[in-house]
Amino acid sequence: MGRPPGKDRIEVEEGLYIYLRDGPNWQVYFKLDGEKKAFRKSLGTKNTEKAKQLAHQEYDDAVFRKRSGKSIQKIKFDDLAQDYLAGLTGGTLKYHTDTYNRHLKPFFTKHVLDVADLSAAHISDYLQYRRSKKARGGDRPTNDTLNRESVVLRGLIKHAVRKGHLSKDAAPELPLLKSTGSRRPAFSRDELAELLKRAKERIDETNNQATKRTRQLLYDWIVVMANSGLRPEESLKLTWADVHLTSNKPYVHIPKSKSKWRQARNTYPLPDAIDQLRELKTRLAHQLSDDGNKLKSDDPVFATIRGNDLTPIKSFKTAFNGLLDACSFSREKPDGALSPESLRHTYATTRLEAGVDQNRLADNMGTSAKMIQKHYGHIVLGDFTKS
Secondary structure: OOOOOOOOEEEEEOOEEEEEOOOOOEEEEEOOOOOOOOEEEEOOOOOHHHHHHHHHHHHHHHHHHHHOOOOOOOOOHHHHHHHHHOOOOHHHHHHHHHHHHHHHHHHHHHHOOOHHHOOHHHHHHHHHHHHOOOOOOOOOOOHHHHHHHHHHHHHHHHHHHHOOOOOOOOOOOOOOOOOOOOOOOOOOHHHHHHHHHHHHHHHOOOOOHHHHHHHHHHHHHHHHHHOOOOOHHHHHOOEHHHEEOOOOOOEEEEOOOOOOOOOOEEEOOOHHHHHHHHHHHHHHHHHHHOOOOOOOOOOEOOEEEEOOEEEEOOOOHHHHHHHHHHOOOOOEEOOEEOOOHHHHHHHHHHHHHOOOOHHHHHHHHOOOHHHHHHHHHHHHOOOHHHO
16 A cells, blocks of 8 residues: 655554654555545644544545545645646736635635535525625626636636546536627638638639639638638738748737737737648749749738739728628628628637637737627636536
């Protein structure tokens, strides 16, 4: 069964030890059959006889907990939280830490003394407790606020399951409260596939070279948009100096906008977008070389060739609406009207469904986690056991 290191070691009974290590108080050590790790814990006493009694109690309690399907050692809620937060970084760490300290900690450290006992009743009581608290302005939290904060609690529960402190079957689910915000219109996966298929087919349905190039450019743009989360206006302002295709991790630099809250950022498109940008760059360079010209770094990414120059596309809206009609898509959806912006929302939807962290997604898209929660909370707050 193994035994702890050290000279000051007493075997209370077979496989059950008390020992001294880095302090005056006795510690207990034992390992139950079937457990990967040994049980170690400070007994909080210098008295040898009392330590032996406490060691027996810890052993009996661990055996009972194991038979009950629980972790053999009690885990305090705050210990779980600190271990969870230690694995986070950046904006995610700040938001989760602030939310935990302000709202979760006061309730759960008082009502959940052992993580293994966390139940649906605790979740229900917490939501009632949280609804009773007023913000500084005197308003009670909205469902959107509670849903946003629930992401932190869901992260803690997932962490408890991963660490073996809470069984997956016993882990309580968090209800998704009816949002007071609005969803954004997006294409389903099938709709996006049909959109791309039809866009590609239409390139070969015309013999007019100018129309053919315009339709090809529309296809390029849709692939990039649906796999990058760029805003339409951001995509149309890009130059090839902003597109870094030879980097170890290809990225697109979005310059600072005139809007005060839109800072410069680097965004990392999915491979399909990177491949399409490479293809587009090669095609434009080839077309220009036919006339003895070269593609320059300050040339626009989405542009038509007129004479010896590249003319930037100002808008794809008309061509895009024509494609929607060609697909027989209704421009109206329950969440609103389909538009070029819907490609950005499609990207956000598919990434969240793939399990991408909302804060990481927000950074990549140049928005805030609050906005992600507002418009895509129905995805963010899906059943955590399925992620």
